[in-house]
Amino acid sequence: MFCNQCEQTAKGTGCTVVGVCGKKPEVAALQDLLLHALKGLALYAGEGNKLGIIDREMDRFTVGAIFTTLTNVNFDATRFVPLINQCVQYREVMKEKVAAAGGQVSFADPSASFQPAADLDGLVKQGEEVGLVNDHDAPADIQSLQQILVYGIKGISAYADHARILGQEDDVVYAFIYEGLAALTNKDLGLNDWVGLVLKCGEINLRAMELLDAANTGKFGHPVPTEVPLGHKAGKCILISGHDLQDLANLLEQTEGKGIYVYTHGEMLPTHGYPELKKYKHFYGHYGTAWQNQKKEFAAFPGAILMTTNCIQDPQAYMDNIFTTGMVGWPGVQHVQNGDFGPVIERALAMPGFAEDEDKGSVMVGFARNTVMSVAGKVIEAVENGDIKHFFLVGGCDGAKVGRSYYSEFVEKAPQDTVILTLACGKFRFFDKKLGDIGGIPRLLDVGQCNDAYSAIQIAVALADAFECGVNDLPLSLILSWYEQKAVAILLTLLYLGIKDIRLGPSLPAFITPNVLDVLVKNFNIKPITTPDEDLAAILNK
Template structure:
């Protein structure tokens, strides 16, 4: 295997024997094959679409296939085999759709090559062998490291965008133009030859479409659950039976809350679920009692200590310990061999497991942190914020957030946040906030110095806030007293980065390391166009941003 799609790639270059995330060779090969199969479906679906023929079921399957290959989603070879069999069926369906559309238009049907020609092997070993032929290593041999790296940038961004689009679709928000772009791009990526400009241009286009996708997800979440409001969240347990829900799927959380109502089971959020407490329609459930633990990478220790059942939604699962494997469950696209998978959001097995476990035997002293500072909440006091900036009561804004992870070097973000001057405000989002969100940063004239905007997909809120402030000051976003200091781990962070670059935002600092697929030559292009910067030390980066020392000294 060879995989370098996440920040924790072994030795900063790529995982070869096994994935740092926990996937083995077989899983990696099957995921590579599933991406290849999705390309084959898209080759036909894109051609049919240009003749006015569209199949929504196929569109949705392509999203699910891509999302399945995102880091920390599906580690189960048997479930991957099932998806590959479905992919073969959808490819034939798309082929027939295209051929029928051609016949109706009086045109000769093309016979696309490459992924469109794939036919599934008869058994799991055969599928694994097929997948070995479509690894990144083969791409590197064909295109060279620089071009294959830029191609991987586009692939990684596309996968991340699929996750957000699938979340929105799950709540009933779709856009045919978005589906069309996925299929056009998957078809584009089957080409044998590329230029640097073509691949970079495609990546920036992914960033552009991802802005629309994040808007769709924002619309989906706020329509379903209301606009987030500032809310204190308890971070200490209360006495009683308990279920812990992790991941990103707010619909799963809502259904779980409905099914546990009146059953004497308290529900706790974990990881990226913590912003749920700010949504009015979710916070109305009294048995949504708080948040337990921190970011995804500490789950094996935290889950072992949690005295109840655990539900993993979307991504972020790690290999379960034997001590809790019997009380952890997966839903949606998440899967781990030997872990019970919930079908059709029937959470009865999760509830039964929670009732069997002891739960918390006493209330711990209450401690809380604040969430819910999404765009409506922040822009509601925009006038006051603008006035404070003009009066120099607020000197600078820092967006410090993104993915968290286990790789050394992420304490940079803790130290950076702690060293931000007291006349500056920190915006944060995604699980990167767990590096410092339980610290007390105080406030400036009633405005909290730490504003938790939400999940990683709530980067849309951060963008809207930045654009609104730029309009208020009548300047370009790059001229605002705002600096972005981002952490990344997986594909969703990359597609957000591409959105920021599409918007022309410069001087972004990213870490703890640059993506392994960005070669020195490829990075030089991004440096020249956007001044994308790797983090250094908190002291030096803060000094350069605030102008207290000459840059580069």
């Protein structure tokens, strides 16, 4: 196997024996094979788009299938077998439709005619033969850009899958996913073509995040400032982790009146701010911290656990208590489908629950764009009066590396006349710190989940409009941490928007070559983090 798609990849170059995430070689091979099959599907889907032939069922399948290949989503080899076979079936149906309409159906790339083996072992062998989706004969810089594109498409697919669950879709998003995958079969594209596709990936991800924002706020309301307990109540309990708001809504509805408290974990924390979710009285508080600490934290949780999206780790110590849904999978873990969480509830009722109340303080969530912009006048006045000197967006993915302590130290050392915006699970390095306020404006503002980068972008654009300047001219600095492919997609969106001077860490992606990095530095002044003291001094003394 070879996998270098996450920040913690082995030796900073790539996992070759087993994934640092726990991914086994056979799963890596099956994921590679699924992406290979999707390239073939994309060739015919692209031709179908030219002819006005749309298959929405196929579109939805495609984003869901790609989602399974993200880091920490699906580790169950058997779940990839039907996906690979379904992919080829969709390809053949689209091929017939395109042929009937007089479109092109002759493609030289092997993915266009790939036929899956009859059993799991055969599929694994096929996956080992195709390897990564990029062109291994291409120059290193083109291979680098191809991988950036693929990982960006993975991020888009995750957001598009979340959005389509709530009824928000756009042909433009699906069309680009097919365009990008099909481009991987084109050996005639040059360096500038790939740069263009990478930036277009950022543009399309912005649309995907916009769709998801509309989906979440349209159904559950705009987040409002909400105090979330970090302790617990005596009684039966269920812990829900991941990102999916519809799964949480279904769980809350199905547990109402059953004497079960529902707690969030990880990036589910911001869901406490949504009016249509917080109305449930048994939706109590937040348990634990970021995804990489779950083995210890989940083992101590006295109830059932539901994983809705990516972030799952090896659950051997609590296999009977954890359930997966959606695209998530782990061998031996019970998978529940179609929003029916009866088995989860049954397990929670059979477990002891918390024996007594515990008060561990609280944190505030709900500072998405509507909340922040409702006090925009106050914020602008504070800036003009010199009460607020600078804004820092310190957000992104958390992870296990020691170097990630940089982010908590940065926040602790940020001057008292600065405001910290944060989102995604990187916040768990400092989410419970009491930083005070500036004239009633909290110094620490939780914007939401990783996809709520859309909200943060809208806040920045609105402030730039208010100050009649560009976003790059605002007293705003982005200090980002990355781990997986959704973070790649968000970074590409920021680059598409022309955002400059981003500081990225804790290490740079293994799939970026020195020449590609040089392009990013020259055009966007993107730079690696150094130390909190050095970076704060460089930013505030400009």
